[in-house]
Amino acid sequence: MGPRVRLGSIAALILAAGLLAASGSFTASAATPTGQRLKTLAAAANVLIGYASMNNFDTASDSAVYQQTARDEFNILTPENALKWDATEPQQNTFTFGAGDTHINFAIANNMVAHGHVLVWHQQLPGWITGRSWTSAELTSVMNNHIDKVMAHYVGKISVWDVVNEAFNDDGTLRSSIWQTTIGQSVPGSGYIEQAFRRARAADPGAVLVYNDFNIEPMNAKSDAVFRMVQDFKARGVPIDGVGLQMHLTNGGIGTTSLRSNMQRFANLGVSIYITEFDVRLPTPASATDLNTTQPTIYRNVVNECLLQPACKSIQTWGFTDAHSWVPGTFSNQGAALEFDEAYNAKPAYFAIQDRLAQGRGSGGTPTATPTRTATPAVATSTPTRTATPAAAGTCQATYTIVNQWNNTPTSGGFQVNLSIRNTGSAAITNWDLAFAFPNGQTIAGLWNAAFTQTGANVRVSANQSWNSTIAPGATMNSVGFTGNWSGTNTRPTSFTVNGTPCS
Numbered sequence: 322m323g324p325r326v327r328l329g330s331i332a333a334l335i336l337a338a339g340l341l342a343a344s345g346s347f348t349a350s351a352a353t354p355t356g357q358r359l360k361t362l363a364a365a366a367n368v369l370i371g372y373a374s375m376n377n378f379d380t381a382s383d384s385a386v387y388q389q390t391a392r393d394e395f396n397i398l399t400p401e402n403a404l405k406w407d408a409t410e411p412q413q414n415t416f417t418f419g420a421g422d423t424h425i426n427f428a429i430a431n432n433m434v435a436h437g438h439v440l441v442w443h444q445q446l447p448g449w450i451t452g453r454s455w456t457s458a459e460l461t462s463v464m465n466n467h468i469d470k471v472m473a474h475y476v477g478k479i480s481v482w483d484v485v486n487e488a489f490n491d492d493g494t495l496r497s498s499i500w501q502t503t504i505g506q507s508v509p510g511s512g513y514i515e516q517a518f519r520r521a522r523a524a525d526p527g528a529v530l531v532y533n534d535f536n537i538e539p540m541n542a543k544s545d546a547v548f549r550m551v552q553d554f555k556a557r558g559v560p561i562d563g564v565g566l567q568m569h570l571t572n573g574g575i576g577t578t579s580l581r582s583n584m585q586r587f588a589n590l591g592v593s594i595y596i597t598e599f600d601v602r603l604p605t606p607a608s609a610t611d612l613n614t615t616q617p618t619i620y621r622n623v624v625n626e627c628l629l630q631p632a633c634k635s636i637q638t639w640g641f642t643d644a645h646s647w648v649p650g651t652f653s654n655q656g657a658a659l660e661f662d663e664a665y666n667a668k669p670a671y672f673a674i675q676d677r678l679a680q681g682r683g684s685g686g687t688p689t690a691t692p693t694r695t696a697t698p699a700v701a702t703s704t705p706t707r708t709a710t711p712a713a714a715g716t717c718q719a720t721y722t723i724v725n726q727w728n729n730t731p732t733s734g735g736f737q738v739n740l741s742i743r744n745t746g747s748a749a750i751t752n753w754d755l756a757f758a759f760p761n762g763q764t765i766a767g768l769w770n771a772a773f774t775q776t777g778a779n780v781r782v783s784a785n786q787s788w789n790s791t792i793a794p795g796a797t798m799n800s801v802g803f804t805g806n807w808s809g810t811n812t813r814p815t816s817f818t819v820n821g822t823p824c825s
């Protein structure tokens with residue numbers, strides 16, 4: 322990330338924030354944190370940083386300082402409640418998007434990615450669903466209609482969707498929700514989760530589809546069960562692109578070795594990882610040790626693990642100010658869980674996040690995913706030692722996901738793409754060389770973790786890093802991405818070749 326236009330608009334926002342502060346427009350006294358804003362550091366580290374956007378953020382009494390802090394610090398948001406079923410379909414087949422639109426329009430106006438939460442969940446369902454019994458066929462059609470209508474409303478606006486939330490129990494069995502008891506699901510096997518993901522892919526083929534849950538951050542019976550489900554889905558071609566680790570933690574923190582192993586096994590399946598609902602709740606009143614040492618250490622450790630894992634794409638806290646957090650209302654005698662205090666002052670947890678983001682992806686021998694502009698030719702040389710294994714027909718699957726897009730003018734702007742190549746054959750692909758053509762005159766500005774050339778519409782992206790240049794059978798290379806510019810429209814390329822052979 323980080324083309325000039327985007328940094329320019331960030332600079333403009335910071336300037337605007339300064340002017341607002343100077344003219345005394347803030348209703349609460351917010352101390353501007355020192356150092357660079359989180360989103361600026363996150364963009365340089367090729368990760369998204371964000372928050373759950375509270376109900377009525379636009380009309381609350383502290384709306385001005387809330388919005389300004391959000392604009393200054395974050396580049397992704399999730400509406401905390403406004404896209405849940407009771408909000409979007411309060412009566413059968415009557416859809417209400419007013420509140421959801423307010424959040425999503427705020428995201429778009431401020432160059433943020435919008436993360437949708439949630440299509441299928443057992444909570445915050447309207448009475449018309451829970452108040453009667455359904456046949457499996459009836460409830461399936463209710464679910465499908467909801468997915469179709471909600472996703473269609475936000476096509477091109479919401480790029481990542483939590484499709485199913487919290488479907489498992491801690492022991493790894495499936496939760497007996499209305500969806501499970503009426504439609505069913507077995508793992509491995511078909512059922513409502515699989516149907517929801519298939520339906521979601523059809524409803525918006527461009528959206529990143531995520532399974533989201535809590536207590537699946539470390540290795541345990543529950544994450545084992547989710548892992549088996551994702552493995553089964555991948556093996557059978559059920560569309561799933563990401564796993565959301567909610568990351569609601571206490572001052573006991575999380576074992577980082579276990580978190581790292583767990584993230585790695587999901588990454589090995591070729592799915593992205595999203596930290597979706599991060600907070601660290603403290604017994605209240607919070608002790609100085611918890612606020613100054615324990616909590617910042619936990620925040621830092623989790624940010625560190627995400628940055629060390631190339632498949633980890635975003636870190637979102639569930640809210641950002643202790644003035645508005647679900648914790649005190651949900652867990653008695655606990656609170657102070659977020660990175661800003663109730664008066665919007667940055668807490669030690671904020672500075673821990675800031676400090677770790679500033680160091681970027683990776684350390685030592687760990688691969689870096691920091692965007693680098695490279696002038697290296699794609700087919701670097703005519704060196705005879707170059708040994709690209711030709712991919713046999715139908716042995717690769719390439720995906721091109723627009724993860725962010727922003728405007729300079731109404732009809733042109735910048736965008737960010739993640740590229741992945743899945744090896745669907747039985748032999749390793751080495752020194753991969755991916756080719757495609759842009760349909761609308763798009764241009765690449767900067768690309769990371771590989772080399773590229775662009776000649777007119779034709780693009781070649783070639784491995785130039787030892788750690789991602791070989792793709793084992795069944796594995797997915799998904800560490801390459803780029804930022805670019807578009808004008809008019811920004812349609813995705815449709816056909817790809819790897820080492821000269823077309824991918825499916």
Ligand code: XIL
Nearest residue numbers: 401402438486535567598639646647
């Ligand atoms: C919570 C919201 O924060 C509250 O405002 C609401 O009253 C209940 O839901 N896991 C999830 C979120 O997936 O949707 C929940 O959000 C928190 C736990």
